[in-house]
Amino acid sequence: MLDCQKGSGGVLTQRQNDILNLIVDLFTRYHEPVGSKALQEAIASSSATIRNDMAKLEQLGLLEKAHTSSGRLPSRAGFQYFVTHSLNRELINEDDIYKVMKAFDFEAFRLEDILERANQLLAELTGFTSVLLDVEPKNQCLTSFDIVQLSSHDALAVLTLDESKPVTVQFAIPKNFLSRDLLIFKQLVDERFCGQTVLDIHYRLRTEIPQVVQKYFTTTDNVLDLMDYIFENLFQETVFISGKVASLKYSGLGIYQFLDNEQAVAFSLRNGLKEMESTKIWVGDHPEKALQDVTVIQHQFPIPYRGIAQLNLIGPVDMDYRRQMSLINIIGRVLFMKLGDYYRYLNSNHYEVH
Numbered sequence: 572m573l574d575c576q577k578g579s580g581g582v583l584t585q586r587q588n589d590i591l592n593l594i595v596d597l598f599t600r601y602h603e604p605v606g607s608k609a610l611q612e613a614i615a616s617s618s619a620t621i622r623n624d625m626a627k628l629e630q631l632g633l634l635e636k637a638h639t640s641s642g643r644l645p646s647r648a649g650f651q652y653f654v655t656h657s658l659n660r661e662l663i664n665e666d667d668i669y670k671v672m673k674a675f676d677f678e679a680f681r682l683e684d685i686l687e688r689a690n691q692l693l694a695e696l697t698g699f700t701s702v703l704l705d706v707e708p709k710n711q712c713l714t715s716f717d718i719v720q721l722s723s724h725d726a727l728a729v730l731t732l733d734e735s736k737p738v739t740v741q742f743a744i745p746k747n748f749l750s751r752d753l754l755i756f757k758q759l760v761d762e763r764f765c766g767q768t769v770l771d772i773h774y775r776l777r778t779e780i781p782q783v784v785q786k787y788f789t790t791t792d793n794v795l796d797l798m799d800y801i802f803e804n805l806f807q808e809t810v811f812i813s814g815k816v817a818s819l820k821y822s823g824l825g826i827y828q829f830l831d832n833e834q835a836v837a838f839s840l841r842n843g844l845k846e847m848e849s850t851k852i853w854v855g856d857h858p859e860k861a862l863q864d865v866t867v868i869q870h871q872f873p874i875p876y877r878g879i880a881q882l883n884l885i886g887p888v889d890m891d892y893r894r895q896m897s898l899i900n901i902i903g904r905v906l907f908m909k910l911g912d913y914y915r916y917l918n919s920n921h922y923e924v925h
Contacts, residue, residue, distance in 0.1 A: 590624050593610055594610070594634065604644050625643050631648075647888055650888055658893065668901055692902060700812070701883065702882075704809070707841065711736070713732060724743060725743050735917055742800060781795060810836060826885065841881070850871070868895060870884075874907075884899060
């Protein structure tokens with residue numbers, strides 16, 4: 572008795588499932604319609620039986636008939652079925668491991684250098700569009716704050732997130748500030764913000780800080796404006812986009828224009844993946860309107876000591892899912908190792924002079 576799997580609108584036998592998988596593999600490899608003869612070596616059945624099963628798959632909406640030949644190609648529903656029932660999301664192609672590791676063999680001076688290289692690599696190896704999101708801003712923690720006075724008129728605020736991610740903001744010193752006022756300002760930030768998440772800082776700026784500032788400064792508006800100016804960038808997503816021009820090859824102007832607004836891109840991709848999901852694959856059905864005619868593979872990976880980041884691949888519905896899934900898995904794992912080395916280096920005593 573053949574095992575059966577439920578398809579859209581009916582039930583697939585094991586043979587029909589095998590035929591669909593094989594057609595998906597052949598079509599994504601060669602991008603040509605697949606006929607019954609091409610399947611006979613892999614499917615132990617007659618050509619007539621295979622044709623009947625292909626006709627059944629077409630009736631179910633999983634295959635489409637090519638206009639120029641008697642062959643079939645997967646429909647969008649066919650790709651969705653394949654991704655849901657047959658794709659191994661933990662797949663790793665060993666041939667790609669060396670290639671990825673070699674690409675990461677460089678000395679990184681900033682966290683952003685590592686994340687940007689990973690994102691560029693995924694776009695280069697797939698030929699599609701890659702978007703990497705750093706740890707969500709609201710979950711990051713302010714671990715240190717300092718002020719470096721550059722002149723009598725301006726200064727530099729130096730913020731560190733998660734003990735590893737520096738952010739600098741140059742600002743004009745308010746005209747009525749004395750030298751000690753900068754020290755008081757720093758002390759307030761240390762007491763009220765250091766050790767807090769960005770979300771908590773945002774809340775405190777709107778609630779308790781206006782009252783606290785009144786105790787230390789006669790004129791408070793400029794102090795509050797300065798706090799807003801220094802901390803507003805913390806609420807912005809850190810977004811890396813590679814392969815933007817490639818989107819024009821597999822889609823229209825919609826995605827290209829959508830990618831212009833990094834914060835909107837981050838918002839849409841965040842909403843497309845639940846917190847506990849490691850990988851989500853949208854095959855022409857992403858909730859973001861600009862992404863509804865393409866495939867979006869969303870993959871979460873850990874950044875040591877900091878939290879969860881997100882690697883996203885945007886490409887055509889008829890992509891080679893096994894190949895792309897393997898590349899995402901490998902890049903995610905090698906990236907985790909590279910970041911682990913980076914943070915161990917930061918936390919070591921390499922700066923000590925013996």
